[in-house]
Amino acid sequence: MPRTQRNDNFIDKTFTVVADILLKVLPTSQREKQAFSYYRNGMSAQAEGEYAEALQNYYEAMRLEIDAYDRSYILYNIGLIHTSNGEHGRALEYYYQALERNPSLPSALNNIAVIYHYRGEQAIENGQSEISQILFEKAADYWKEAIRLAPTNYIEAQNWLKMTGRWTLPNPTF
Incomplete structure (x- = not known):
């Protein structure tokens, strides 16, 4: 099951070694270890642009993983590939499914x-200005929530919200 790390840089190889050690010493079930191994292999394949292989690994990880929080990251990565x-x-x-399991995932938002x-x-x-406004409002809502969770991230989104008048500062509470 281990994926070869042929193109990994020093940091990736170090992560792989550390992850392998942790998998051996942590008091987790064999099922959890297998799920993590598939997830890690999926991430490696995804980084190399091997999306079909990454999806196969993520689906195997989903089959084995029972923790909702961990599943949210698998679902998020599947969403990235799509x-x-x-x-x-x-x-x-997939992003919505990830958020169902982990509402505090600003990258999915x-x-x-x-x-x-x-x-x-x-x-x-396509000349559909009314539809565009509805879609932009949806984008604004999701960006606002992402920014609320990670205020120093998504600077371009913050600028877009300000430039389009969609940025609303919360009322101070005294």
Whole structure:
């Protein structure tokens, strides 16, 4: 089952060695160790652009992983692959599933916002200005939540929210 780390840099190889050691010494079940191993192999394949192999590993990890929090990261990575392949509808499904298991995943919120923003831009190009505004509002809602969770991230999104008048500062509570 271990994936070869042929193209990994020093940091990736070090991570792999440390992860292997942790897997051996941590008091986890064999099932959890296998799930993590598949997840790690999926991440490695994904980093190399081997999306089909990455998906196979992620699906195996999902079959074995029972922890909702850990599953959220597997689902998120599956969503990333679908986004990379231009399959935005499928990507959204996986991002939503990730958020169901882990509502505090700002990167999933950001990626949902990016897809809605992209669709809003497409709607403008197709002369559908009303639809574009609905999509931009959805993007704004997801970006606001992502920024609330990670205030120092998503600077471009913060600028877009300000430039479009969608940035609303919370009322101070005294």
